[in-house]
Amino acid sequence: MLLKQSRFQKNRLQHVEQHFAQLEKRFDGMHLKSLESKLHPHLFKNILNSVQSHAYQTYYTLDKLANVLDYILYEGRDDYVSIKSEIDFSRSLIDINKIKVSPLFDIRVKTKVATSHEYYEQKLISPMLCLDFIENAFKHADLQSAEAYISFYFELSDNGLFHFTVSNTASEHWQLTKQNGGMGIEAFEHRLRILYKNCFKLERFTENNIFTAHLTLDLRELERTKMHITG
Known part of the structure; x- marks a missing residue:
């Protein structure tokens, strides 16, 4: 045996x-x-x-x-991918990064998306949109404190808005990086402006040592913009 x-x-x-x-x-x-x-x-x-x-x-x-x-x-x-493909990619990337932290570390992933939504499988967004958010969360999160966590939330609302929210307990290293400048964040936001013009909103804030980044994409407006460019 x-x-x-x-x-x-x-x-x-x-x-x-x-x-x-x-x-x-x-x-x-x-x-x-x-x-x-x-x-x-x-x-x-x-x-x-x-x-x-x-x-x-x-x-x-x-x-x-x-x-x-x-x-x-x-x-x-490709120039454009679907919300479905981007979420699948993001969840796989999150699972890969889990190997670098303790099995007991609190990592939360929640998805609120109707697979029947008209924009779920329509190719409207640039690939790897969520990559920087995920990498930064694991890079700058406090991975040692007992109450620390990283949270990822994907939502595709009925009114055609795609939301991606990342929250994590901030590490001391992140606080020092923030004080010394934020060129990486500025470069990423500049890339968003080039890709999505007025079709996105990016919010970043820290409260009680919890850093949160919230990205919203207006998929209806992106669809109109894409049709205008290709039409």
């Missing part, structure tokens, strides 16, 4: 290692020019190494990583 279990574990580990090697090969073959403006390759390389070092526990995470890389390689090259 023990020999059978050992053989099963060995075969599973070999399968995981092969899956990792395939992912690493796909990563290395990416066109770096398309990645530079959309994500940090070194960060993903570190995630790959982290996943490999926890091979027994993270088979699920490897599948999520494959989803993220597929999105970057294929849909990420």
Whole structure:
């Protein structure tokens, strides 16, 4: 019986290692020019190494990583993607980042989206819209305090507004970064203005050491703008 279990574990580990090697090969073959403006390759390389070092526990995470890389390689090259695709990508990216924190850390993900909504699968937004929010949440959150948390909330309302809200307990490092300037945030907001003109609203505030970023996109206005450009 023990020999059978050992053989099963060995075969599973070999399968995981092969899956990792395939992912690493796909990563290395990416066109770096398309990645530079959309994500940090070194960060993903570190995630790959982290996943490999926890091979027994993270088979699920490897599948999520494959989803993220597929999105970057294929849909990420398009000018527009759907809300469905962006949420799927974001949830996979969140799951990947969970491996870097304690299993007991409070990470909340909530989605309020009707799959029958007319804009759910319509390609209206630029790919990887939520990437910076997710990366910054894990980068600047307090991961040590007992009451610390990170919260992600996606909503597609009946009136055609897409909401994405991220809240996290702010770390001391984030407070220092905020005091020394916010070029990363300013660059991201500038990118939003280029992409969405007057079709977005970005709110950022800190209250009781909780940092919150709330992005709203007017999908109806984006649809009209897109039709005007392509028409």
